[in-house]
Amino acid sequence: MAKAKLNHEVKTFIVQALACFDAPSVVTAAVKKEFGIEVSRQLVETHDPTKAAGSDTAARWRTLFEETRKAFLEDTSKIAISHRAVRLRALQRMAEKAEGMGNMALAAQLHEQAAKECGDAYSNRHKLEHTGKDGKDLPAPAPVTVFQLPDNGR
Template sequence: MAALSSEVKAFIVQALACFDTPSQVAEAVKREFSVEVSRQQVESHDPTKRCSKTLAKRWVEMFHDARKRFREETVEIPIANRAYRLRALGRMAEKAENMKNMALTAQLLEQAAKEVGDVYVNRQTKNENPHENLAPTRVQVDVVDARKPDADA
């Protein structure tokens, strides 16, 4: 195991705090610093893992601060915003329709409907009348012949 400089350790800790895998971090360290590190060595800098219980307090605090900032800044990432995703899906659907790719257009429209309908969001609301907001499970269509005079009238 190579001795790592504080700069490399800080890079590793911050990358792990941003949910990068040890393999991704090892590759990034090799690219950035030309230092070869193993996945196990990288993982030893993740305070959420058992193997890093002896990690210095300085690195643990840096990890938790970086993770907190990362989670808070996720809101600022455009693709994390529903309106941004809907606009992008709209542009893609329009382009697919202009290209006469109806299958892709249908998929994009379905994805947009799921976005709006909170299909991927785990939000449960408690309602006093649970049957009030139920979606219809059956639709009945009656065909009436308008040419025949109504016998009741």
């Protein structure tokens, strides 16, 4: 089967999406939505140099893939859900919808999840340390000496 002729912009889009760990099926749908072009999952896979299908990817696309992946892994700040405030807002919307639907069990779970996002501020759980600094063993407790008070005839 011959490769479909894709322009530079579409190839760049595909390579960068794959570098950001999007599955070929997700990239296929994104290409259709963004460019109005139908591409097969197999064609998308030929642009991923980490896969056998993309083993003969041109050097410039391989370089773009590697640079995009490196930047993606180093900077998660561009991913909305990586921010606690975004997650809390989403949990808020879900909890409100669950309450509106009368699903109190789900609403309670969402409230608990929100509390965990805030550092267990809502729960009565206690965290116990089983290791010391840098994962080292905790120091042994100091011995306790018990003194006997004189009886003085009492």
